[in-house]
Amino acid sequence: MENSFWILNNESEDYSALDKSIDAEYLIVGAGLTGLHTAYLLSDISSNIVIVDANKVGSGSSGRNTGKVTSSHGLIYDYISQKYGDKSSKLYYEANEEGLRLIKDIVQKYNIDCNFETVPNYIFTTEDEGLEEIKKEYKVCERLGIPYEYLNNIEGFPIKIKGALKLDNQAQFDSKKYMNKLAQIICEKGVSIYENTPVLGLDTDKDEYIAKVNGDNKIKAKTVIIASSNPWHDSLGLYFSKEQAYRSYLTLSKLNKPIAKGMYINVEKP
Template sequence: MKNSYWILSSEEKKNYESLNRDINADYLIVGGGIAGLTTAYLLAKENKKVIIVEADEVGFGTSGRNTGKVTSQHGLIYSTIQKEYSSEKARLYYDANEEGLKLIENIIKENNIDCNFKTVPSFVYTEEDRYIKDIKKEYEICKELNIPCEYMNYIEGIPMSIKGALCFKNQGQFNPKKYVDALGKINQKMGVKIYENTPVVDVNIDEECLIKCGNNNVIRAKNLIIASCNAWYDGLRFFFAKEEASRSYLLCGELKDEISEGNYISVEMPTRTFRTCKDDKERNLLIAGGYDHKTGKCDNECDNFRAIEAFAKENFHLKEIIADWSSQDYISSDNIPYIGRINNEKNNVYIITGTSKWGLSNSSVGAILIKDLITKNKSKYEDLYNPSRLKSYLNVKFLENNVEVAIDYIKGKFISGSSELPNKDEGKRVSINGKRYGAYRDKNNHLYIVDITCTHLGCELRFNSGEKTWDCPCHGSRFSYKGEVLNGPALRPLKAYDEGKNKIDPKIL
């Protein structure tokens, strides 16, 4: 997997040991991204004993691979929430995300975190006349909700022909990897125990939560907080059916000319998002991205890397491209994350998922919400983010998504494999003795053959040529060409050719 500019420019390397024995936990958090680390921070401040397990390294998930905008402006979210729910809920979403933004600012100030945090304006813009009305509508709704904002006919200092934009002042941007790295260390100083390279591979939830980790160690936890970006435990809430994995592509390039500081995102599709920052040598850098698609649903991922490069080169004077990478997040069916108790029966299992590409402020909201449920048994945001809310099932997107999943599932079973093995640096479905496998041959001529039936719910995986991974078009799990889990909801790796058939997760429900 390609590494992000944030990961490449952060100094932190592996900091924490792996779990090598069975342990007990009062509060077990699964996931060392911004959601898990912020929740741990707030719980540790309340003198709770917290353990974090992380499959990879802290900050190597989506939290270290995003655009680093910390803002309560999330595209045209306020018209969406007002239409789907009410003005009160739309305003509450704003209050929640402003509180999330303030929490991040306070944590940075209180702990002197060097993560290049800057206060900047955020803009949602269009270059096309036909989208002006959508931005104007968002502006009117924001005014009605008393959200401070400004409508603009153009944006100064941006080399694009902007036709209309909505501006939220006093928003933020930072280096997200530096922030989560620092949060890890602060947590550790406050007594939070962090284990890296400790993936959860199985779970048994009853009165207590029995969590089995990769090397067969078991954690017996009184409370479990799933902060893994996706929902690998479902609690009968069908998260796999009501959130969609979406990948986007980003690059970092050195700019010849300065452009106005700010967070920018287009209304038109494919989405284009960009911002600037400076590196340690005071070079002006552009972070630009977009070109989202559902995971496992792109014919050639290499084209998306090329498209984002073309967008950056067409619009900005770039000296060089420093890094490019892709990353994924999980989009809820109504664009509001699922945060809170996993269901009404289990009082000791909490989740933060469906952060819908706006998880920096929203994960901080998640941490506040879960801390309040644990310490006060209530939160003012509980209802808005309720993972069991009815409307998350009763909407067109939910139906469309699941019809598509059913079609992909069936289609996948009928696609046969090639009788020819792949060439160097090529991956494809192959047929060996009448059985279908996935094969990838690396540049050194090593051949990797794995069973490509997803270990989550049994869909057939597709090869991602941009990242050399096997991706699930149904629920977004991703595996390396060797079979290791890169993104959930799958918990188990793919079996190699000589290891037999994959086992589909029997406990997903």
């Protein structure tokens, strides 16, 4: 399969490529979930917002994800607490919960048909070593007030497990269908979207940024927000040296009986 399920099953509007030089208060590079939400929030305070994308709306990592909207990203909270402290770990949880509420509120406010569904998220293990990691994660979350539930088994789950963590009130949705509608909403709020418009360079001139795009065209902007999957403006951050390539595999099966509704991820790799 050359493309994701979300992209293959959702037709989106076509937005023209930028064919002239323009000015903007805010330039957002990347028309995925981050860029579209940023424009949505900024549209309350500005009427001059431009989004450009090298391809199409939601055609990058945002249109090729698992469709999970969750604050439960594997065993993350013990790791953050050890490296950055409890305050940062709790802030990570609160920020993700706020993002989940934002998407839910937008879906309800605009009645977006994107298969949005509230379900629990489970982290489980089938190994003794993984069980110790889960117990450590649970103790940290209990200390921070993150409402994980510790389980010895998952009812309706066909895999025998050693233990699991459950986080209620998480969500899943069709991310591309959601982004298609969100793009329409922000355009109605005055945001301009240009597809097939890669940024080829970024310079500064006094208190403005100048982004080079198609041909000799430029976008002058007071503020530039990089919302692309990979940073295209390095600014000596040497991001290219920190990126890693991953490959994921998908299997499809018919089951003898349904699995308990929810999202599941195991501790072990793979």
